[in-house]
């Protein structure tokens with residue numbers, strides 16, 4: 001009889017390479033034991049004798065935490081989007097505005113409490129709070145600072161995790177929302193309103209900033225005069241003309257980038273826990289505008305969209321953008337990649353988000369991997385990229401106890417990969433199995449789930 005202690009588990013993954021997310025290293029030859037929905041033991045292979053119902057051979061495979069997409073819009077497409085997320089290893093999401101639900105808190109608890117393969121809905125936004133002309137139907141319009149109190153109260157009552165703010169809010173309204181959120185103890189996050197500087201947004205307590213364009217606009221010493229021009233233009237131009245103008249100004253400010261200012265703003269973000277969210281891929285939602293030639297043949301997943309959505313996007317493939325816009329978008333992309341390098345250099349944690357949405361040709365699950373691929377064009381480490389989809393989101397939602405790394409006592413939401421993501425981030429796509437709440441979902445089951453989603457779509 002050997003003297004190894006024996007341990008009872010439900011699921012054991014043997015001989016696997018565990019990715020240490022914090023250190024960005026591989027710990028080889030590990031045995032990971034799961035009981036119920038938690039990891040109960042991680043030990044070198046052979047240290048224990050495990051009794052388990054299921055033993056999965058992890059030889060030559062890699063274990064990472066389930067990935068999180070911190071910017072998605074599920075809307076009414078749960079039955080399509082949830083399986084797409086799970087099959088692509090995305091086990092946690094933050095929904096950034098769902099106009100199809102009356103009560104975000106109720107929606108969140110329904111999703112999180114019912115059975116089935118679906119990601120955890122970790123945070124849900126309030127309705128978008130904006131001023132005319134609004135971008136999205138279903139937004140709440142606030143034109144007077146006095147209205148902020150009631151709106152914040154109402155959305156907090158409805159269980160929103162944060163107030164989502166948007167482009168057109170006036171400065172007095174923005175400040176009033178910030179004050180109310182502070183008083184009522186609920187964060188606010190989203191876009192930086194056009195007339196507000198990044199520094200003001202950080203100092204007012206904005207918790208996350210979506211789309212890096214809002215940051216890019218602030219890296220020029222002339223940014224306050226740029227904002228003034230935007231303000232003057234906002235009453236005069238049509239909605240689309242204004243957007244093009246704002247893009248033009250953002251591109252201009254890129255050429256005026258000031259390194260000292262960058263350093264100052266990075267320091268402020270870090271110190272005040274203001275988290276950038278990437279959502280880089282959004283600017284390529286027109287499929288004809290795929291950023292890199294080698295990405296043109298990639299699967300963007302339109303085959304999983306119902307006909308009603310996919311037809312319009314398929315058409316957009318045939319309509320390339322005018323070359324002036326293409327060139328601006330290219331410049332904005334490069335600026336975003338440079339910002340990622342700044343985040344790593346100044347140790348500013350950031351959140352990966354793909355802006356997956358039925359309102360765009362950005363198909364959930366697949367889009368997270370496309371976002372990571374685009375991000376990897378920046379000169380930053382794959383270890384940092386992985387953190388932005390695992391550890392950083394867990395820290396952001398304040399739950400490192402349960403999520404973010406492959407560690408004992410954490411929830412067993414995990415992905416088994418056949419390639420090392422620290423060597424090549426696209427290895428996050430080589431999914432061998434997903435473990436959700438301790439339940440092992442094999443590759444065959446994942447493929448079956450995908451087939452089912454595809455068969456519901458209109459075009460075969």
Ligand SMILES: [Zn+2]
Pocket residue numbers: 071072073096355
């Ligand atoms: Zn969004």
